[in-house]
Amino acid sequence: xxxNLTFRLARVxxxxxxxxxxxxxxxxxxRNLDSRRVPIFKEPSKNTGKWEPWVPYKDRxxxxxxxxxxxRTGGRGPNGRIWNHKRGxxxxxxxxxxxxxxxxPEADNMNESGELIERITEIIPDKCRTAHIALVxxxxxxxxxxxxxxxxxxxxxxxxxxxTETPIRAQEGDAHPVGSxxxxxxxxxxxxxxxxGAQVAVSAGTSAQIxxxxxxxxxxxxxxxxxxxxxxxxxxVVGRVSNVDHNKKKFKKFGEKRWLGIRPRSxxxxxxxxxxxxxxxxxxxxxxxxxxxxxxxxxxTFST
Numbered sequence: 001x002x003x004n005l006t007f008r009l010a011r012v013x014x015x016x017x018x019x020x021x022x023x024x025x026x027x028x029x030x031r032n033l034d035s036r037r038v039p040i041f042k043e044p045s046k047n048t049g050k051w052e053p054w055v056p057y058k059d060r061x062x063x064x065x066x067x068x069x070x071x072r073t074g075g076r077g078p079n080g081r082i083w084n085h086k087r088g089x090x091x092x093x094x095x096x097x098x099x100x101x102x103x104x105p106e107a108d109n110m111n112e113s114g115e116l117i118e119r120i121t122e123i124i125p126d127k128c129r130t131a132h133i134a135l136v137x138x139x140x141x142x143x144x145x146x147x148x149x150x151x152x153x154x155x156x157x158x159x160x161x162x163x164t165e166t167p168i169r170a171q172e173g174d175a176h177p178v179g180s181x182x183x184x185x186x187x188x189x190x191x192x193x194x195x196x197g198a199q200v201a202v203s204a205g206t207s208a209q210i211x212x213x214x215x216x217x218x219x220x221x222x223x224x225x226x227x228x229x230x231x232x233x234x235x236x237v238v239g240r241v242s243n244v245d246h247n248k249k250k251f252k253k254f255g256e257k258r259w260l261g262i263r264p265r266s267x268x269x270x271x272x273x274x275x276x277x278x279x280x281x282x283x284x285x286x287x288x289x290x291x292x293x294x295x296x297x298x299x300x301t302f303s304t
Contacts, residue, residue, distance in 0.1 A: 041081045067094035090261030093127045099143045100197035102159040102175040116159040130204035132242040147242040148173045172239035178218045179232025187236040192289045194233040204246035227286035
């Protein structure tokens, strides 16, 4: 009889443990029923079969400086289910296509020396990004680029891919290969690979610094304090990104977040575990982008 009672108690406790394991929101055990971090419905709807993937603007429109209509998703994914919580509402926004590549085909008016000279005609804030954007013109062509901290209306900015052996003294707002800039230069809008466009230090007020040069590579300290090794031919803009005081903005009322499309959190209680504490971790090794890309793996599909 005592043995049967012990077996029942062990069985009940094991059942409760499994139930708590499925309902918990901690990062230690499994999160089967918690879709806050990762959407659990990454498949077409079982009822309607809905699956409408979002098409990028560059695939829907040709490059233009005119504002484009922007629809809100409300945090819903292609299948109509909530993927991102606390999304919805907000004021209407318009999308402007940004040229991340300073020598892009939208501005192919290079002079004989291989330099592109553009004039800044307008600088405005953009609701789709934290940094300000600048409208630059060269000849009859116009395009939007990410504005620099020191850019002003009427200034001339220069872009060149010419790599020099000796360091040059560049002005803020100009784009040069990182191999042509001296060590210690503050740069932004950095390419990871030549010709791929700006990918590092493009947010408001961010910047990186050239630490040292090794043969055909340049070591750069990113805004996260981690080092990155890239080719000397990668393009970068001298100076910091605009809107430096973006992180100092204070909301005066709750409605300001609703204007941005941020909804209040639910009343669900979440256990505060160790992942919210401060962790002192060693710095990770440098990220190396100065190597050729691996060919994409071949994918085989079988039909029934």
